[in-house]
Amino acid sequence: MIQLTINGQPVEVETGATILDAVRKAGFNVPTLCYHPKLVSYGSCRLCLVEVEGARTLQPSCVVPANNGMVVHTDTDKTKSARKFILSMLFSERNHFCMYCQDTDGDCELQQAAYDEDMTHWPITPAYKPFLVDASHPDFILDNNRCILCRRCVRACTELVGNATLGFEERGSGSILIADNNVPLGESTCISCGTCVQVCPTGALIDRRSAYQGRETDLTHVDSVCMDCSLGCERVVKTRDNRLVRIDGNLEHGFNESLLCSDGRYKPVSETRKRVTTPMVRRNGQLEPISWDEALSAISAQFKAHDSSEISAHISPRQPVEALSAFHEFFADHFKAGQVALLGHDQTALASVKLAAEIGAFESEISVLKDCDAAIVLGVDMVKDHQVAGFFMKRQAMQDLKLFIANSTSTSLGEWSSNKIDYIGTDYPAVVSLLRGFAKGETANLTEKLQQLGLNPAHAEKVLGQLKESQKPVIVVGNEFARLDNLQAFRDLVLLAREIGAKVVTLKGKGNNFAGGLLGYEMDAQAKTAPVFYLALGDGHACEHTLEAMSGSEFKIVQSSYISEITDAADIVLPCTIWAEQAGHYLTSEGKFGLNQQAIQAADGNKSVLDVLEVLAGKSGLTIAETWRDSVQEKVAAVVLS
Secondary structure (H helix, E strand, O other): OEEEEEOOEEEEEOOOOEHHHHHHHOOOOOOOOOOOOOOOOOOOOOOOEEEEOOOOOOEEOOOOEOOOOOEEEOOOHHHHHHHHHHHHHHHHHOOOOHHHOOOOOOOOHHHHHHHHOOOOOOOOOOOOOOOOEEOOOOOEEEEHHHOOOOOHHHHHHHHHOOOOOEEEEOOHHHOEEEEOOOEOHHHOOOOOOOHHHHHOOOOOEEEOOOOOOOOHHHOEEEEEEOOOOOOOOEEEEEEEOOEEEEEEEOOOOOOOOOOOOHHHHOOHHHOOOOEOOOOEEEEOOEEEEOOHHHHHHHHHHHHHHOOHHHEEEEEOOOOOHHHHHHHHHHHHHHOOOOEEEEOOOOOHHHHHHHHHHHHOOOEOOHHHHHOOOEEEEEOOOHHHHOHHHHHHHHHHHOOOOEEEEEEOOOOHHHHHOOOEEEEEOOOHHHHHHHHHHHHOOOOOOHHHHHHHOOOOHHHHHHHHHHHHOOOOEEEEEOOOOOOHHHHHHHHHHHHHHHHHOOEEEEOOOOOOHHHHHHHOOEEHHHOOOOOEEEEEEEOOOOOHHHHHHHHOOOEEEEEEOEOOHHHHOOOEEEEEOOHHHOOEEEEOOOOOEEEEOOOOOOOOOOEOHHHHHHHHHHHOOOOOOOOHHHHHHHHHOOOEOO
């Protein structure tokens, strides 16, 4: 520990902490612009200057390490004068006339710093030249006129996302933020994660949908968890007047380090589908509005009129664990329905649960991807389908990560590493056999085996050797590999991991797939046609095979948030809440519960899947248990290593 004095107050910090860390721990404020808690300190803006007794000049507190015995002053005449001068220069170099900027009244860190330093004007005559505004991107706008050259966006794109799309062109006050080789942002390699927008301290990068819809203080902030894939990234949903305005990554919590993908950040606020607003029943070939009581009574009558084996029930993995548990209890445990299935075709969760029952817990947390030095990735496109996990891998690839990628199609992950094997194909048993044999020193016929897989023997042997020598290897598997019909290869892969000391991470498709696997759901990839077909779709999308199976049913019940070809084919349609209108828990790939809090009020007449199930249970004389958490958590421990 290091002991120093800040403005006469003693403070103790960890070894390696900066002066800024010590200042903030002591409860004092020092303005910053280029500094961001998620980024490597840069020290370019110099706004965080402090006075250190014995030092010849003022010190940038964000990059200077704290030392024992240091005496620091943050608010002297010297520091205040320096900060005002720096701010005056920044205001004079670009168009920072705040009344014309989207980020104002406390949202802009430059403006707030000026207020904090009691600036009422800047004495330096502005000498800026105008820059063109780049509005080519569908999700955000780049305005170099508001840029202060802090490079937060560039550093975030590289350090956090591993994408390296952004950079700067020209020098001095003429520097401009560019994408790739100065192409329009909308035509660049940008992946629309929005990280650059979230870290920008001014209005240089703004979210085009939330611009001019209110200051940050006008918005209601609600903690949420993303359910678009199984990672369960923590995020903050921002609303105003009961509507979604913006979604940001959670800076305070979550393995995702405030990172989100485009689906998690922008997709929910760009929804254009038309809502279902009232229960409907098909009469004379047309859907007509009815009351909730009539609709639920009609459904209950159908259940009573048919044998339980004649009911096929399907639910979206976007539904919270509470709804999944109640749905399974109602249809599988009480009704003994012919099929109770989870929408989609991702079998990773089911395969993981089944394998763990045979060989014990074997999965690791997602965080192991952040410092691995070698990775074997089988049956998943991390960059496309699990982007935030892909960010971690790309970051490591930039640090000379050794990669073995096997997938049915080419993935872009391999582009980020020069030390890689990229096998395109589905002969996963042969791949696993080769890897296990090499790990054990079995090199007989190695060249032939590599050639059979279409790999260059000389290059592959070199990379395999590097993989074998790695200190922190990980094995990542996805749906294409971890399937019930490929369980032996999955078992062999886990044995390989144990033999070489590798961590295993499974990526489990969409939303609550892991919870569905633990609760005993089937996958509706083999959806069965039955006389009565119940579909709790919510705000999700149904696959073609689901629609096909449903089309053969005599009576079709669909609980949906949006009008679609699914609702058009139904006999009864129930309006359903969307994710933002209901609270509930989601089980992440690594077996942790994330809470999605209700962000907006549902329109009159909309009910959640859980609400409807409780009414239907009551009409059948049943009671839905509330012991889902303990049950699921106990099952998680059997799959994920503690």
